[in-house]
Amino acid sequence: MAVPAVPGLRGAVVWALVGFxxxxxxxxxxxxxxxxxxxxxxxxxxxxxxxxxxxxxQTFLVEGKLRPVVLLQDRPRNVLxxxxxxxxVRLETLTEPAQATIRDQREPSLFHLPVRPSKYGLSxxxxxxxxALVRVHATAILPRAVGRLDDNEMRVIGQRLVQHLxxxxxxxxxxxVEERLELxxxxxxx
Amino acid sequence: xDAMRTKQVRANETRFPEPEAGEAIVxxxxxxxxxxxxxxxxxxxxxxxxxxxxxxxREPYEMRVSDTAVxxxxxxxxxxxxxxxDVESLDRALA
Numbered sequence: 001m002a003v004p005a006v007p008g009l010r011g012a013v014v015w016a017l018v019g020f021x022x023x024x025x026x027x028x029x030x031x032x033x034x035x036x037x038x039x040x041x042x043x044x045x046x047x048x049x050x051x052x053x054x055x056x057x058q059t060f061l062v063e064g065k066l067r068p069v070v071l072l073q074d075r076p077r078n079v080l081x082x083x084x085x086x087x088x089v090r091l092e093t094l095t096e097p098a099q100a101t102i103r104d105q106r107e108p109s110l111f112h113l114p115v116r117p118s119k120y121g122l123s124x125x126x127x128x129x130x131x132a133l134v135r136v137h138a139t140a141i142l143p144r145a146v147g148r149l150d151d152n153e154m155r156v157i158g159q160r161l162v163q164h165l166x167x168x169x170x171x172x173x174x175x176x177v178e179e180r181l182e183l184x185x186x187x188x189x190x
Numbered sequence: 191x192d193a194m195r196t197k198q199v200r201a202n203e204t205r206f207p208e209p210e211a212g213e214a215i216v217x218x219x220x221x222x223x224x225x226x227x228x229x230x231x232x233x234x235x236x237x238x239x240x241x242x243x244x245x246x247x248r249e250p251y252e253m254r255v256s257d258t259a260v261x262x263x264x265x266x267x268x269x270x271x272x273x274x275x276d277v278e279s280l281d282r283a284l285a
Contacts, residue, residue: 014283015279015280015283020267020269021267063269065269066280067269067272068276068279087266088266089262089263089265089266089271090265090271090272090273091262092271092273093265093270093271093272093273094258094261094262094265095261098258098261098262101256101258102258102262107256107258107259107262108254108259109255109256109259109262109263110258110259110262117278117279117282121279121282121283122276122279123276123278123279124272124276124279127262129259129262129263129266131255131259131263132263132266132267142283142284143283144282144283144284144285145283146279146282146283163251164251165251166248166250166251168248170244170245
């Protein structure tokens with residue numbers, strides 16, 4: 001399968017095969033000849049690995065879905081094949097009041113995308129879910145992007161994402177301020 | 191983190207000295223051994239509050255996630271937010 005062109009992925013709206021996050025009970029596949037087994041939780045799995053020789057690497061039966069995602073990263077060198085993106089959610093299955101709050105941009109976790117096929121490439125009203133970070137392999141992405149979020153939209157999403165991921169960027173901010181102050185107050189040399 | 195709890199006291203009901211900006215007046219008791227209070231200029235108190243806000247212990251963002259955000263997230267995680275496929279868009283990706 002052709003690998004998508006890598007430059008300009010950041011902000012692109014693409015269709016991709018996105019796997020669901022594995023959750024208990026965990027279903028393990030042992031080949032066509034054997035029935036799948038099920039483990040109730042991660043602790044039981046670890047015990048079987050430790051005490052009964054179960055290989056720590058298993059084939060898990062996990063659902064996946066073809067769906068639109070917005071990509072957050074560029075891959076100009078094409079050496080990192082996994083790309084971080086955000087899953088989107090369709091608004092129509094939510095209640096009307098919930099939809100209204102999203103349209104009014106009163107939900108920081110849900111970045112509203114109105115129906116604008118020429119810009120976003122989607123014919124349904126959606127929102128980017130800031131709580132739904134996904135990693136997709138380059139080969140799991142359909143080559144042609146259907147739309148794109150602009151730089152301002154990506155900046156807003158980036159700022160919100162820092163908060164949603166509980167990233168403490170204050171030390172970095174403080175260092176940048178200090179560096180800037182030092183630059184501003186440094187005596188000019190003639 | 192919340193701002194520091196403050197209590198208003200009318201100036202004419204107190205006998206505190208008036209600190210200057212940049213000055214902290216330490217009220218001690220039992221000689222100089224124990225601090226009873228520290229009186230700050232309002233500007234310094236405001237600065238202190240700003241520092242508290244900036245460097246406060248972070249609250250996990252999940253504490254602020256709304257019911258709507260949770261409902262939308264759950265629908266998406268289970269893949270049931272899309273009752274049908276957006277064929278028009280998918281065709282664009284396949285073109």
